Amino acid sequence: MTVVAWIVEGTWPACVDAVRRYGVGESGIVLLHVSGPQVPGVARGAYAGLLGRGQREADPGERVVELAAQSADRLLTAAAQRLALPCTRLERTGRVEREVVEAASGAELLVLARDGDLTRPGPHSLGPASRFVVDHAPCPVLLVWPGPVTAGPGGPQAPGPPPRP
Template sequence: MRVLLWIAPGTWPAVVDAARERPESDVITLIVADDPSDSVPTGALGGLIGRHRREPEPEVADLTADEGRALLEQAASALGRTCATRLVSGPTERVITAAAADADWLIVARDGDRAHLGPHSLGRHARFIIDHAPCTVQLIWPDSIPDLGTIPPPPR
């Protein structure tokens, strides 16, 4: 099976841990996105007219190509088995989704509010990838899983 791992700052160790559970026969590719649009200064998008774009998550923002390559090397070393690596440039959600077209299985970590259960645990990148990936998606918590008491109350 062809398995793609989305390697992102702050969440990649959990993705690599999940990949270690995969059979040795799987062909694993690690992918990092170098997204120029994520290096917009914090607060710069708030005053724009029209739909408000969420600010980049601090752990995901400002990933340069050199940092991306270093992250790939670190993740590949942590995986401890043969794998391919890819550094892609463009909007994170688009380039990861496009790369998933060549995979049978995609491992993604939640990239939003990881302190609470619910839809806000997915950031904009993961939400798009999960909604559009043309393969099976394994969604994991990068940290400990919040308890059921963190579920938002029902709407009134």
């Protein structure tokens, strides 16, 4: 069984814990991180706008790409250590929601955490990328809260925002 866990800053521990709790043992676990293409472009545009378009030798976009890759590597390393099972680490770059859907093709389960308004359960507890992934996933989806859900006087109460790592 192939399980893809979408690793996102702030919510990844819940995904890793769900894979261990509901998971598949030691077969076919993929930890997926996707970096969006927007930030390097913004850095390049800001630099060109402030200092002129002829300043190519100091283009900050390449440095931002390098920093993003290092950050993704650290995140995937931390997730793999928490998982403590054999897994494949996969880093992709592109439109986040489309890359996640494509990476989940052929998988038997996709695990992701809610990332929108976490003060209450419901449709607003999903951000735009997560909503797209849930709507277009080519396999079953396990959607988890990024923290514990407690029972309160009107039913389940969603947790507050996830703690900063």
